[in-house]
Amino acid sequence: MIKRLIGATFLLLVALTASAQPDRPARERIESMRVAFITDKLELSPEESQRFWPLYNEYQDKEEAIRKSYRPEPPPSGDMTDQAAEKFLQDGFLMEQELLDLKKEYYLRLREVVPVRKIARLPRVERAFKERLLQELQNRRMQNGQRRGN
Known part of the structure; x- marks a missing residue:
């Protein structure tokens, strides 16, 4: 589940970076x-x-x-020492802990402005938006591919 979310987020970021970087209004849209x-x-x-x-x-x-502060170098495809693997994993744990602490902090702050039931729905709504955006990007690519193929 987490791997799918990370993969989808990565694809979204790559697509947005590639297509929206020169086109600032697209990012704003x-x-x-x-x-x-x-x-x-x-x-x-x-x-x-x-x-x-x-x-x-x-x-x-x-x-x-x-996330940017912990962006590690991807491990080489098999030549990772135990020491490098340990550092890679520990950095990942530190990042996850910082993200969890941040979520807890903002949960406490958000519950002061909106009902808790709405905060509880937020992760699902965020995923739904990312999935919808990815689907639209895929549809657009398919349409562009069909136009070029005709």
Whole structure:
């Protein structure tokens, strides 16, 4: 499950980096779609939304910073020493712990602005948005491939 999520996130990031890097408005459109999707699926009121989004965006920025700070070199395809493997694993554990601590911190902060039941639905809604975005990217690629093939 986690490997699928990491793989999907990686594919999404690669696709976004490749296609949206020179086209800044595309990235902004995706962000607007994400805000609309999450707001709709969590059924955030205007008041909740106004208080939720600054906190959520702050959380996302901190999460990204943690992930970037621990971005390890991928292990060589079999020539990893035990010492290198140990460091690789320990760094991964440290990153996961920092991410967990961050989630706990923002859970406490978010529950002050939206009901807990909406926070509980947030991970599922985030996954649904990523899946929808990946599906749209795949559909677009297939359509582009069909146009070129004709």
